[in-house]
Amino acid sequence: MAHRNLVILTGAGVSAESGVPTFRGADGLWEGHRFENVATPQAFARDPALVQRFYNLRRAALSTVQPNAAHHALARLAAEWKGDFLLVTQNVDDLHDRALAEVTPGPGFELIHMHGELLKARCTVSGVVSKWRGDMAADEPSPDHPEGRMRPHIVWFGEMPLSMDRIGRALAKADLFVSIGTSGAVYPAAGFVQEARFAGARTVEINLEPSLGASLFSEGVYGPATETVPAFFETLSRPA
Numbered sequence: 001m002a003h004r005n006l007v008i009l010t011g012a013g014v015s016a017e018s019g020v021p022t023f024r025g026a027d028g029l030w031e032g033h034r035f036e037n038v039a040t041p042q043a044f045a046r047d048p049a050l051v052q053r054f055y056n057l058r059r060a061a062l063s064t065v066q067p068n069a070a071h072h073a074l075a076r077l078a079a080e081w082k083g084d085f086l087l088v089t090q091n092v093d094d095l096h097d098r099a100l101a102e103v104t105p106g107p108g109f110e111l112i113h114m115h116g117e118l119l120k121a122r123c124t125v126s127g128v129v130s131k132w133r134g135d136m137a138a139d140e141p142s143p144d145h146p147e148g149r150m151r152p153h154i155v156w157f158g159e160m161p162l163s164m165d166r167i168g169r170a171l172a173k174a175d176l177f178v179s180i181g182t183s184g185a186v187y188p189a190a191g192f193v194q195e196a197r198f199a200g201a202r203t204v205e206i207n208l209e210p211s212l213g214a215s216l217f218s219e220g221v222y223g224p225a226t227e228t229v230p231a232f233f234e235t236l237s238r239p240a
Helices: 012-016 041-046 048-064 069-080 095-100 164-172 189-198 225-234
Strands: 006-010 085-089 109-113 116-123 129-131 150-154 176-180 202-207 219-222
Touching: 006 164, 006 189, 012 069, 012 225, 041 048, 048 116, 048 150, 069 085, 069 095, 069 225, 085 164, 095 109, 109 164, 164 189, 176 189, 176 225, 189 202, 202 225, 219 225
Parallel strands: 006 085, 006 176, 085 109, 176 202, 202 219
Antiparallel strands: 116 129, 116 150
16 A cells, blocks of 8 residues: 555654663663753753753764664655655654755655754743754853743653644644654653544554554564664555
């Protein structure tokens, strides 16, 4: 069956083989920190130096990793796909962006970082988002507002993920939804498969092992992302 309207969700598993740590371990820690201390608005208000240092280290670490075969397979698909293709990532790294920079995506392609981006910063007063590659100080002044300070452009716990309306519109007309490298535990992304099923879409999970939401998918493909993702999309029929 040929599909035309494609929505793909990617999570930490798609970047893990590049050396990017997965979001949170079984011990409840996020790269050695309790998420309450580094990934909430309250944490930033309480100890901005700790929060900024945490994200400064993560931002700097991006220079040590490269897109892997899964990122490149999705970039090739973006270049070849003739229909609508929304790539939604929960990842805050720039590995999808770097892989896509090597191709020319089709006119129906769009990438959304629903949890924000490490290489961007946001003014706490104006909300203006800027590109940001270096470190941020605890009280980094905003270039956009005299009373503002810069914070990581990251969706923290308790904040609304980005572009949810746009994602919902795409899911409502999708005829293929693929979830890659996600835990199936973090909402609202974990509910995307149900929205896609309601729209009548074919739903596929590609993961190292079945996720918590595996039973919600009509199909499952399991193994390392660098092997399973290229293989799956090589066999997928392209719209004419």
